[in-house]
Amino acid sequence: MSFRFETVAPRESLGAVVKNFFVLEFHNDTPATDFLLPDGLPSFFYIEADKAMETFFADDTQSTPLQNGFYVGYCNTAMKFIHTEARIAGASMYPVFFNLIFGKSLMSILNQFQRWNEPAMLMPVSSLIAGDDHYKEIFGIFEDYMEQQLANHPFNSEFLQTYQTLTAPGGYRLKVEELAEQVGYSTRHLHTRFQQYFGMSPKQFIKLVKFNHALKYIYEKDEASSLASIAEVVGYHDQSHFIRDFKAICGKTPKEIASSPGSLANKFRLF
Structure with a gap:
C-alpha cells in the first residue's frame, strides 16, 4: 500500500477550531485495505477518486462509497476502507464547532460519511484538486469559509x-x-x-x-x-x-x- 499523508496547521484565528488540514493521496494499481480508529474529531473533506472508495464502519457489511465530492463524517468506532487511486483534501476539527460551520449535528453523522452539498464559496475546490499541489490554495478557501460561518453564528465557549x-x-x-x-x-x-x-x-x-x-x-x-x-x-x-x-x-x-x-x-x- 502506498499513500502520501501531510498535515498543515490552520491559520492562527482557527487554531481552536481545526486540529489540522490534511492531504491524503493513494496510489495503488490494485485495491488495498486499511483502517482508521476513532479520534473524536469530526472530519470534512473533498475527495477525487477514479473508482469509489468503499468504507465500512464497525461490523457493517454494507459499504458507503466515497467518490468525487464533499463529505462530512464522525465516528466512535473503527472504520475500514478499500481504495485504489484517490486525492483527498480535508480538515480534522474539534467537535464543538462542527454544527456552527456545517449546520449538521454530530449525532446525525455518527459512524457514517454523508455527502455535503457545498456552497458557492467552496465550488472552486473541485477543479483545484485535479491540478498539481494546489492544496495550500484549497485550505485557504476552507479557512475563509469557516471564518465566515463562525462570524455569522454566535458561539458558546x-x-x-x-x-x-x-x-x-x-x-x-x-x-x-x-x-x-x-x-x-x-x-x-x-x-x-x-x-x-x-x-x-x-x-x-x-x-x-x-x-x-x-x-x-x-x-x-x-x-x-x-x-x-x-x-x-x-x-x-x-x-x-x-x-x-x-x-x-x-x-x-x-x-x-x-x-x-x-x-x-x-x-x-x-x-
Whole structure:
C-alpha cells in the first residue's frame, strides 16, 4: 500500500477550531485495505477518486462509497476502507464547532460519511484538486469559509472549555457526576448538552478520550513498555479490563493495533 499523508496547521484565528488540514493521496494499481480508529474529531473533506472508495464502519457489511465530492463524517468506532487511486483534501476539527460551520449535528453523522452539498464559496475546490499541489490554495478557501460561518453564528465557549478539560492530561479520569458539578448542570442536562456538542453521551466521550490516550502510548511505547504498564498509566488496575474496553471501542486488541504501525490509523490521532 502506498499513500502520501501531510498535515498543515490552520491559520492562527482557527487554531481552536481545526486540529489540522490534511492531504491524503493513494496510489495503488490494485485495491488495498486499511483502517482508521476513532479520534473524536469530526472530519470534512473533498475527495477525487477514479473508482469509489468503499468504507465500512464497525461490523457493517454494507459499504458507503466515497467518490468525487464533499463529505462530512464522525465516528466512535473503527472504520475500514478499500481504495485504489484517490486525492483527498480535508480538515480534522474539534467537535464543538462542527454544527456552527456545517449546520449538521454530530449525532446525525455518527459512524457514517454523508455527502455535503457545498456552497458557492467552496465550488472552486473541485477543479483545484485535479491540478498539481494546489492544496495550500484549497485550505485557504476552507479557512475563509469557516471564518465566515463562525462570524455569522454566535458561539458558546462553555463547552470548548469542557472539551479542553477532558482532553488535558488526566481529564478522562473525571466522572460524569464530577463534570456535571463543574459546569453546574444536572447529569441529565449534561447528557443532553453532550449529545448536542459531541454527538454522544459524556460517558462515551470520556471513554473515547481515554482510548486515544492509550493509543498514544501504544504507538509511541519503547521496548521496555508493556501492555500492563500502559493499562496502568491510563487508569486500569486490571489489564484484561483494559483490553475489553479497548476492543469494545474499535474491534481490535491493543496488540493488533501495535502490530500495524504502518496503518493510516497511526496518522489520524487525537494525541
